Amino acid sequence: MRKLSVAIITFNEEKNILDCIHSVESFADEIIILDSFSTDKTKELASSISKVKFFENPFYGHVEQKNLAISHCKNEWILSLDADERADNVLQTEIINFLSNSEDESTQGFQIARLTYHLGRWIRHSGWYPQRRYRLFKKQSAKWVGENPHDFIEITDSKFGKTMKGNILHYSFSDFSHQLTTINQFSSIVAFSRFSKGQRFSLIKSILKPLGKFVEIYVFKFGFLDGIPGLYIALSSSFSTFLKYAKIYELEKGVIERPSNIRKDYGKK
Known part of the structure; x- marks a missing residue:
């Protein structure tokens, strides 16, 4: 049985953080929250969940903050999410099945599609979907790179990467x-x-x-x-x-x- 850490960075995410946590709570062994000193109830709400380990650090950049969040994770496998994202039901099932199956140890990471809700509908074109990126990965094989704030996971050997069914649901903008x-x-x-x-x-x-x-x-x-x-x-x-x-x-x-x-x-x- 594989062990999984979920890494989330936050700043003033009281409206999103619980929905994000609840979407991964059933299969995560630990949930790492790296906050940059929120002034709302983010810390209070996140810390109320038993699996959450809450850390704080100044925000020097998206890439830097997400890599620091990874460093706090103790497990081999990591799922990285933003606070305004959730794992849909299909993705939850896929991750649970993967964690339960110890075969194919060569896999380094999984690309997952992200589906964004905006202006009253799910956006399935416009370059916003499927936007498959590595989000589930082995800790020692991956790091966040890119130009802030447009970061992405880079896998050490991408030929050992795969695609996972399901979507990361992205509630990016309220209006x-x-x-x-x-x-x-x-x-x-x-x-x-x-x-x-x-x-x-x-x-x-x-x-x-x-x-x-x-x-x-x-x-x-x-x-x-x-x-x-x-x-x-x-x-x-x-x-x-x-x-x-x-x-x-x-x-x-x-x-x-x-x-x-x-x-x-x-x-x-």
Whole structure:
């Protein structure tokens, strides 16, 4: 029987954390919560579950925080979730069956599809689905990498990876205003990170890249099949691309030293 740790990072997730925990509680041997000093009831609610081990650490970045959460896990196998995600019934059954079966020790990790609920419907196109990524993996064979906040798990030897049935259900935004707030924050993180690595403003790219992103999402990734939400996703993705260049311009011209909506501890480790 394999043992499983579930790793979740949090900040002010009182509305999500219990639903996330309950979706994995039946098969997890431990649930690691790494919080960045929430000011709401996240700690109180999460700590009320017996399987939860609660830790706190400043937030230096998504990649850094998720790798630190992994380091707190004691078991060989880890399922990594965000607080606004849940394992659906099919995925729960698949994971339980996998943990009960000790065969095929060569497997290093499993890619799992993520299905997002937005603007009153499940989004099945627009580049948002299936978005299969490694989420269930052996601790010693994987690490979080990527450009913050767009992180992903990298498996040491991906040829030993597999795909698992079921979905991670993603309740990313409470409404369109919430999406715009997230776009504003995430574009600041990307711009700040890229500028710190030497990227500079390009007028041509600031015009052409947003247009290209809209066509990519709405046409080539079939966003039009998601109805009005698909149109809004394409438009907001285009706007997000524009914001990244606009904020790099601010940084390059010395208008700001860092975007005002990035947490003070971000990127300081």
